[in-house]
Amino acid sequence: MWKKYRRTAQLLQALLITGLPFIRINGQSALRFDIGELKLYFFGTVIWIREFYLLLAAILFMLLFITFVTAVFGRIWCGWLCPQTVLLDLSESLASRFGMKNSKTVRNILLLPISAIVSLTMIWYFVPPPETMKGLFISLPVTAFFLVLWVLVYLELAFLGRKFCMSICPYAMMQNALFDKDTLVIEYDKSRDDTCMKCDSCVKVCPVGIDIKAGLSTRCIACAECIDACSAKSEPRGLAPFPNYKGKILRAKTFWMGGITAAAGMLLILIIALRPPVDFLITRDQEQLPEGLNRYSWTVYNNSGKTLDLELSAAPDVTVIGEHTVTLKAYEVARGKVLLKASGSVQKVRFTLIGSGISIQKDTGFL
Numbered sequence: 001m002w003k004k005y006r007r008t009a010q011l012l013q014a015l016l017i018t019g020l021p022f023i024r025i026n027g028q029s030a031l032r033f034d035i036g037e038l039k040l041y042f043f044g045t046v047i048w049i050r051e052f053y054l055l056l057a058a059i060l061f062m063l064l065f066i067t068f069v070t071a072v073f074g075r076i077w078c079g080w081l082c083p084q085t086v087l088l089d090l091s092e093s094l095a096s097r098f099g100m101k102n103s104k105t106v107r108n109i110l111l112l113p114i115s116a117i118v119s120l121t122m123i124w125y126f127v128p129p130p131e132t133m134k135g136l137f138i139s140l141p142v143t144a145f146f147l148v149l150w151v152l153v154y155l156e157l158a159f160l161g162r163k164f165c166m167s168i169c170p171y172a173m174m175q176n177a178l179f180d181k182d183t184l185v186i187e188y189d190k191s192r193d194d195t196c197m198k199c200d201s202c203v204k205v206c207p208v209g210i211d212i213k214a215g216l217s218t219r220c221i222a223c224a225e226c227i228d229a230c231s232a233k234s235e236p237r238g239l240a241p242f243p244n245y246k247g248k249i250l251r252a253k254t255f256w257m258g259g260i261t262a263a264a265g266m267l268l269i270l271i272i273a274l275r276p277p278v279d280f281l282i283t284r285d286q287e288q289l290p291e292g293l294n295r296y297s298w299t300v301y302n303n304s305g306k307t308l309d310l311e312l313s314a315a316p317d318v319t320v321i322g323e324h325t326v327t328l329k330a331y332e333v334a335r336g337k338v339l340l341k342a343s344g345s346v347q348k349v350r351f352t353l354i355g356s357g358i359s360i361q362k363d364t365g366f367l
Contacts, residue, residue: 001231002224006079010086017083018117021124026305026330032125037333045272046303046331057271061264066171067178068257072249074184075175079223084164087114087157088207108158115157119149162208166219175218184247186222188212196242201233202226212243277304278328280353280360284367285337292342294366299335300353302328310355317344318366342366 023030025044032041038049047054069077079085091114095107123132123145135142156164165172179185196213203211205225210217212226222245230241279301284294302308312324321339328334340349346366353360 001228003228006224007089009080010089013081013083014086014090018121021121021129028305028331029124029128032128035126039331041331042272044305045275047272048301048333051275054268054272057268061261061268064261064264068261070171070175070178071180071183071257072254074179074247075172075220075222076184078165078169078172078221082165082221083118084157084169085207085221085223087111087118088161090114091157111154111158115154116146116150118153119146122149165221166208172218180253182248182251182253184222184245184249185216186212186220186224186226186243187216187246188243192242195239197233199233201229202243205229275303276360278302278308278310278353278358278360280351280362282351282362282364284364294340294342294349295337296340296351296364297335297337298351299333300326300328301333302331305330306356308356308358310353310358312338313352313354314338314340314349315352316350317346318342318349340366 020031021029028041028046030041030043033039034041040047040055066077091107091110092103094110095103098106120132123142127135127142132142136146137143160168193213200211202213203209203226205228206212207223207225208219208221210219212220224245226243227241227245230243234241280298281300282296282298284296287295289295298312300310307330308328310326310328312320312326314320318340321341323336324338326334326336348363349366351362351364353362
């Protein structure tokens, strides 16, 4: 019963993670971090490394979201959506078609191409898929990262596997602090123990090897395999499965934690949405020049998805010497220098960046 729902959720998650790098918004990946330019493409906008506060806000939102989901739904992530679980379930399901005798060997063989796809997918979040495939086994950095990730992912899945969930995963270790008496968990109904067949089908199918009849275990990943196995034996006898989900989803904690998480998410979206389409920075260079001359360094960030034609001017009583027009492509940054020559006594100048519906003014000193 639960298995088909879990498989559907896992397939949708796998398609989302693998397919997201191929989705393009305004000519760029929907979600990708550009290491060379130190910027994050984020669903139609760009977050520069100098806007690190936005990344901190996003991390804070994710922590709140994880806390909320765990406190209410328990380890639903571990058993239903965690990439580790999805990959192991997929490989084990395919290997079982070759018979139980050789299933482990077949699984390890199947994990070779699966690990390669995972390695490529991880790279796609930093290098666009077309560039990755073009540079594979040609570009040394791309090839090296691919091979190293391939080996590490394969070794982790093939030889560590479920042990990672029980011993290393930090998310699993924080469960005890977040669970309460109403958190959704899988629990054996001890009040019906006398009618249980003690067939141990639940133990045989458990991916982490626990006996749900012995009580709630921190190793349980809430995959519901034990429920399905018990249902196959108990339902023909007209009995409900002995292990089952237990908890209270709709309660006060759900609403106040969900409200805080939703508010944090909306605040993050609002902060990103209200950013100006262009950021303009200008500073005076500290260098010795003849009297009446000052040099300035400028930087213009295009946060929008369209090309901008901009012009830089300055006032009052100054002449701009040097290139002062710039064509800025979507999500790009431009840097340059201009020389100002004063025609009188000037202590402060006002720079104006104008064009493509943009008008920004910045005041700075003049010596």
